[in-house]
Amino acid sequence: MTIDFSPLYPKLVNLILDTIFVVDESGQIVFVSEACQRLLGYSPSEMIGTPLLNYIHPEDQERTLAAARRVMSGHTHTDFENRYLHRDGHAVHILWSARWSEEDRLRIAVARDVTALRRGDQTRNALYRISEAAHEAETLRDLCDGVHSIIGELFPESDLYLGFNQSHSGRLSLPDWRTKSGWIDWQVAPGSALEDVIHTRKSSMALRDPAHPGLGVHPETGSEVANWLGVPLVFHESTMGVLVIERGTAAVSFDEADKSLLEFVATQVATVVERKRSEENLRFLAHHDGLTGLTNRSLFYDRLETALRSASRNEGRLALLYLDVNDFKQINDTLGHEAGDELLIEMAQRLRDCTRGTDTVARMGGDEFTVLLTDVHGRESVENAIAKIREILSLPVAIGGKTVRVCCSIGSAVYPEDGETARLLFSKADAAMYASKRQSE
Numbered sequence: 001m002t003i004d005f006s007p008l009y010p011k012l013v014n015l016i017l018d019t020i021f022v023v024d025e026s027g028q029i030v031f032v033s034e035a036c037q038r039l040l041g042y043s044p045s046e047m048i049g050t051p052l053l054n055y056i057h058p059e060d061q062e063r064t065l066a067a068a069r070r071v072m073s074g075h076t077h078t079d080f081e082n083r084y085l086h087r088d089g090h091a092v093h094i095l096w097s098a099r100w101s102e103e104d105r106l107r108i109a110v111a112r113d114v115t116a117l118r119r120g121d122q123t124r125n126a127l128y129r130i131s132e133a134a135h136e137a138e139t140l141r142d143l144c145d146g147v148h149s150i151i152g153e154l155f156p157e158s159d160l161y162l163g164f165n166q167s168h169s170g171r172l173s174l175p176d177w178r179t180k181s182g183w184i185d186w187q188v189a190p191g192s193a194l195e196d197v198i199h200t201r202k203s204s205m206a207l208r209d210p211a212h213p214g215l216g217v218h219p220e221t222g223s224e225v226a227n228w229l230g231v232p233l234v235f236h237e238s239t240m241g242v243l244v245i246e247r248g249t250a251a252v253s254f255d256e257a258d259k260s261l262l263e264f265v266a267t268q269v270a271t272v273v274e275r276k277r278s279e280e281n282l283r284f285l286a287h288h289d290g291l292t293g294l295t296n297r298s299l300f301y302d303r304l305e306t307a308l309r310s311a312s313r314n315e316g317r318l319a320l321l322y323l324d325v326n327d328f329k330q331i332n333d334t335l336g337h338e339a340g341d342e343l344l345i346e347m348a349q350r351l352r353d354c355t356r357g358t359d360t361v362a363r364m365g366g367d368e369f370t371v372l373l374t375d376v377h378g379r380e381s382v383e384n385a386i387a388k389i390r391e392i393l394s395l396p397v398a399i400g401g402k403t404v405r406v407c408c409s410i411g412s413a414v415y416p417e418d419g420e421t422a423r424l425l426f427s428k429a430d431a432a433m434y435a436s437k438r439q440s441e
Contacts, residue, residue, distance in 0.1 A: 019111040025072065027051050030106065039094075039113055041087030057083035057091055057252065059157055071107055072100045081114065089225060089253025093118040119257055122154055126265050134272035141183070143276050144175040147269055154261065155245050157252075161186075161214040164233075164241035164273075165198075172241065189215050194242065197230040201239050203259050205229050208246045216246065229254040231263050233270040240270060289363040291341060292348035300362035300370055304422045307374055311415055319382040321371040321389070322411045322429040323351075324437060328367035331404065339400030346397050347406075354392045355385075370429075379414060386410050409437035 013020055014034040022031035029052055032044050040047075040055060047055075056064050060082040067080050076099045083091045098109035133146025144162055151160045163172030163186055176182035188195050193206035193216030205226035206216040216228035227249065233241040243266045245254075287299040295303070304320065311318050325347060332340040344367065351361045351369060360372040371389070376382055389410065396403045411432025413425040 016110075021052070021107075021109045021111060023052050023068075023107045023109070025105050025107075027053055027068070039111060040084055040092060055084045057085055058249070059083070068107065071098050071109075074100060074102075076100075077109075085252065086255075088255070090255030090258070091115075091252065115257065119261060122261060123264055126150060126154060126261070127268060130265070130268045130272060134276065137276060140273065140276050140280060141175055141181050143272060147265075148175070148177060151243075151245060151265070154265070155258070157249075158245040158247050159213065161244040161246075162241070162269075163244070165239065186214070192216055193218055193228060194230055194244065197232055197242050197244075198239060201232045201234060203229070203231040203263055205254050205259060208248070214244055214246065216244070226253045226255075229259060229262060231259070231266045233266050233273065235270040235274045240273065243269065289348075292345055292363050294348050294351075294369070295360055295362040297362065297364050300360060300364070300372065301422060303360045304372055304425075307372060308415060308420070308422060311374075312420075316374075317376050317378070318415045319373040319376045319385075320413045320415075320425045320429045321373065321382075321386065322426070322433040323369040323371070323389070324409045324433055325367040326407050326409055326437065328406075331399075331406070335400040335402065335404075342399040343397060343404075343406065346399070347393060347408075350392045350395075351389065354388050376414065379417075382412055382414060386412060409433050411436055 016033060017035060019035040019039045020031070020033040021029060021036075024030050029047050029050055032047050034044055036047055037043050042055075053061060053065070064082050067077060067082075071077055076097075078097045080096045080098070082094060082096070084094055086092050092113060093115040095112045095114045096109050098107060100107050129150045130147065133143055133150065137143035137146055147162060148160055151158070160177075161174060163174045166173050166185070170188060172186040172188060173183050174186050176184045188198060189212065192209070192212070193204050194214065196202075196218075197204050204216070206228045207219045207225060208228045209215050209217045216230060219225065227247040228244070229246070230242055230244040232239050233243060243262060245262065247254075287296060288294060289296050307318050310316065325343070328340065328343070331343060344363070347367075347369070348361070348363065351371065355361055355371060355373070358374050362370045362372075364370055373382065373385055376385075390408065393408050394405060396405055411429045411434070413419060413428035413432065415425060418428040419425045
């Protein structure tokens with residue numbers, strides 16, 4: 001028996017879970033199945049008679065038009081993928097199969113929603129890429145640069161702000177993407193969406209604030225646009241910072257899937273950032289004094305040896321200064337060891353402030369410090385540097401609730417006049433320092 005299926009065709013077409021589009025040669029939708037409402041949020045009556053281009057993600061329009069021209073020239077498509085915009089503004093990833101009917105001058109296509117599959121791919125790829133970035137990065141800034149690249153691929157056309165809390169300042173420290181290694185301070189404005197994310201430790205979707213990039217503003221009631229998305233960086237119940245992305249256009253909105261993906265990324269980032277910070281701290285402590293943060297004895301010797309080799313090759317000169325805080329034991333005994341530590345920290349900071357960036361200041365132990373002066377021009381310049389140090393270190397210091405004055409004994413040795421090896425220079429400077437101390441007693 002022959003069965004006439006023609007009356008069933010409209011019903012069968014609308015029962016198909018994938019969406020069927022029929023588009024004329026000018027790009028107008030002439031038919032779309034009822035599955036379009038589940039796919040993009042529009043009913044067939046809303047879409048028929050409108051340009052298909054109206055629904056395509058702005059970033060994918062050019063290549064979609066190019067693909068349509070290929071289909072209309074007779075090349076079928078079975079695996080073309082692009083993004084459309086749902087009625088609520090979020091992106092929908094669609095896999096197409098399409099062909100051209102020359103007789104009817106129509107393009108017939110079937111659209112399958114593959115958004116969930118792409119999210120899964122993105123999540124797995126993000127996990128791998130972040131692990132790779134953590135392995136390759138030597139510093140925290142290197143890691144941040146890697147994260148910047150990963151976020152750029154996951155959320156194209158979005159600006160990234162990766163901020164870390166500064167202790168007790170209420171500000172954030174952000175990598176300056178305009179430089180290779182710089183950082184900038186960021187004030188968290190009261191009432192901003194950014195402030196809420198940090199204080200509540202909860203993710204938030206909000207509106208981009210054109211006047212204050214990165215901060216975000218809360219939308220008015222009923223607003224469905226969300227082109228600002230912020231998630232906290234949390235490690236062991238502690239908020240270390242925030243990860244923010246925002247788009248310059250209100251046409252594309254972030255959705256819950258975007259929020260979940262960025263939260264996953266933030267969790268991984270927080271873990272590797274904490275690990276990288278721990279690694280950097282261990283490296284720092286291996287070469288620096290734990291109390292003052294100055295270079296320690298080991299690293300100072302290395303830098304002195306390097307400076308001596310350079311001076312020897314270039315016929316340069318350098319000076320080694322050896323410093324001792326006079327009557328330090330008396331301060332410890334009368335004001336306590338905590339006050340003594342405060343004094344050492346203050347002395348270390350003053351030494352940093354009155355020397356050049358090319359010089360090296362170190363704590364050798366107890367109340368003894370050394371300074372390596374590079375590219376000196378003679379003993380007169382060394383004596384000028386010593387006079388400046390004496391003046392700065394002799395200024396009053398507030399410690400232990402009292403104001404005290406200290407003075408230092410300083411000895412110096414100049415290369416090559418006083419010796420051509422680190423051992424000879426140290427011996428000469430140390431002897432000169434103790435001679436200075438005896439004179440002050």
